[in-house]
Amino acid sequence: MQKQTALRLSEVNLLVVTDVHSFLAAHLHADGMCGVERCDASFGALLSFVQHLRAAGDKQGKDVFFFDNGDVVDGTGLSSATPVHGKAVLPLLTSLPLDALNCGNHELYQSRTVLEGLLGTVGPRPSFVGSWNGTYLTSNIVLASSGAPLGSRFALLKGRHGTRLLVLGWLYEMRDHCAAVNVTKIAAAVSEPWFAAAMAHAAHVDAIVLLAHMHYADPLVGEMLAAIRRAVGPAVLVQVLAGHSHIRASARLDARAAVLEAGHYADTVGFASFNASRGVSLHHSFVHEYVHMSRASLAAAAGVAAAAFDTPAGLALSRRIDETRDALGVSTALGCAPRTYRASAPLGADDSLWSLYLDVVAPAALFTPARNASQCFLTSTGALRYDLYAGRVTRDDVAMVLPFEDRLWVVQARGDVISKALASLNSGSAGGEDGEEGERPLRAEQAALPRYAATPSALAPEQLFDAIVGDFDRDAVAGAIRTAGGAAVGPPVRYDKAAVAARSIAPPPTDTDAWLRWARTLPQPPCGVASR
Structure with a gap:
């Protein structure tokens, strides 16, 4: 300019x-x-x-x-x-x-x-x-x-x-x-x-x-x-x-x-x-x-x-x-990020905020107990709105990354049903219309991302999973799972009410709370010089 x-x-x-x-x-x-x-x-x-x-x-x-x-x-x-x-x-x-x-x-x-x-x-x-x-x-x-x-x-x-x-x-x-x-x-x-x-x-x-x-x-x-x-x-x-x-x-x-x-x-x-x-x-x-x-x-x-x-x-x-x-208290420091993570980076890139969410934050802070093998998480990729920057991470930084504070829900289904539903959501045959409803529309710089993502990315076909989903995506994701699984799939239930085997801690009340939990596990300030 x-x-x-x-x-x-x-x-x-x-x-x-x-x-x-x-x-x-x-x-x-x-x-x-x-x-x-x-x-x-x-x-x-x-x-x-x-x-x-x-x-x-x-x-x-x-x-x-x-x-x-x-x-x-x-x-x-x-x-x-x-x-x-x-x-x-x-x-x-x-x-x-x-x-x-x-x-x-x-x-x-x-x-x-x-x-x-x-x-x-x-x-x-x-x-x-x-x-x-x-x-x-x-x-x-x-x-x-x-x-x-x-x-x-x-x-x-x-x-x-x-x-x-x-x-x-x-x-x-x-x-x-x-x-x-x-x-x-x-x-x-x-x-x-x-x-x-x-x-x-x-x-x-x-x-x-x-x-x-x-x-x-x-x-x-x-x-x-x-x-x-x-x-x-x-x-x-x-x-x-x-x-x-x-x-x-x-x-x-x-x-x-x-x-x-x-x-x-x-x-x-x-x-x-x-x-x-x-x-x-x-x-x-x-x-x-x-x-x-x-x-x-x-x-x-x-x-x-x-x-x-x-x-x-x-x-x-x-x-x-x-x-x-x-x-x-939005400037309260939670921890120190080792590098900058970009919301627009493709999945698998070293600086991908989405890879951080799916590979680290969700398994460690969203699943209960951490890395619970009977849970998975599905979300539309318009959810992360801003980059996470190296160095001091505050409550404001977390809110800018994921500001919506969506309550969490669980739909129980087999792995092959959930995988079929995810493919349907990404093909456009399920979910919203023209990016206005049922999903948060991707910005131009996020073109490399799929419309929906999940962790883990590969699910055992015969295993029964608790599929976790946020408020905004609940109807689209639950609808796709019901379409793929038929009458065997029940309605979504609140994550904090769902029975989860061997639960050791209460689940986070919202998706944003999962990020806050993760941020508090980071090295504490003062933050050293970090890569951007």
Whole structure:
């Protein structure tokens, strides 16, 4: 990537972060996500950046809008250290001057995150959703209890310099959500009266912005745009801000519409900029840029000197983030890793995090007793989300590797049945559809990995095994095993309730706890110089 220069503002200017996954603090490691720089900008630095860019816009009489596109929970210890995932993250986000927010799929996996995190109140303070005064957008997410939208269907924004936007917030057609919500299909949502009411405002805005928590090339993007074009015609400018797939990408959708997706894990601030126009020009110009979440890049993009970059509000938020992390103990050291293990490395490689999981962590810390020959473990390979770095391993490092804290289940079946089920899962004839349901989708850098993996890799065909599986994979894996084994296979039972011969210790309550157990067996700090 070329050296960052100051962003050039047009009449309509949009900043967006997506799939932050609770990476509110600066990245702990030089993980390559910000090129040669470390992603050393916390959300306090992000706040300083937005304030500086808006000040530059004020001097030019131009508005700068700021959005979050969902998936703010699950990813670091800051999210998983509280019983309600994300409960410590959400209050920190309210310090950001966001104009609108979208809801991601990770906010919807646990009913407690919805009911206590997003909607819960403490004393006189409003809920997280309520604190945004109608700009937390859930165009196709409704509460199961009432059918009312979780947030607002749409919002009308007006900048201080007169720019007007109609903003909607969409989620892909998620099926594996918690019981607290329902997700409406796009075709059904755009046929509802509220959508027609929203489109009636299109004649009075400079552009429509779609916060779309889905891959930038998802066919649903085209479906939403087609619904807008049917309602308001070809002249209205449309900017889609996509997400979910954790990549940087952009594309033109038609002569007056474009889409931008801006990374993940707080490695990117996306910038979309264009002039307002009511014409029907064939190639309206959209500018899309990606700004690394490093302090140097943010300062350069804002056009300010590094020494003058931090604002009082930004510094205050950085302190709150650090204080919250300290209070939760996420920086507590567990042990010392001898080398760096990569989540994207192929199975069998010396630095493969998956080989470490399957060959060492699961047999030693997941099986009870350790290396129990009557147990096996199956998991989808989207589960490990981040590399494990050489040297000091903290609770935060473990949470970044495996943040979900899935409860564990057991399905009992013969080895040949489990092997047949695993082959079926990896062939695509069982499990999820298009990587959205039943498995955590692999990222591009994980292409060398199978969709599902197991340990041990070879099972004695006639032997009866307790197949251990996590919450997220339970239905897909148990379904494949039942399909392969027929009526002889019973339903899954909780691992901590299952009878296991010669059990010497209680099993870990979650898959993440197995990693914590293993990390505590590592040599203790201070850590020596280790290979990276």
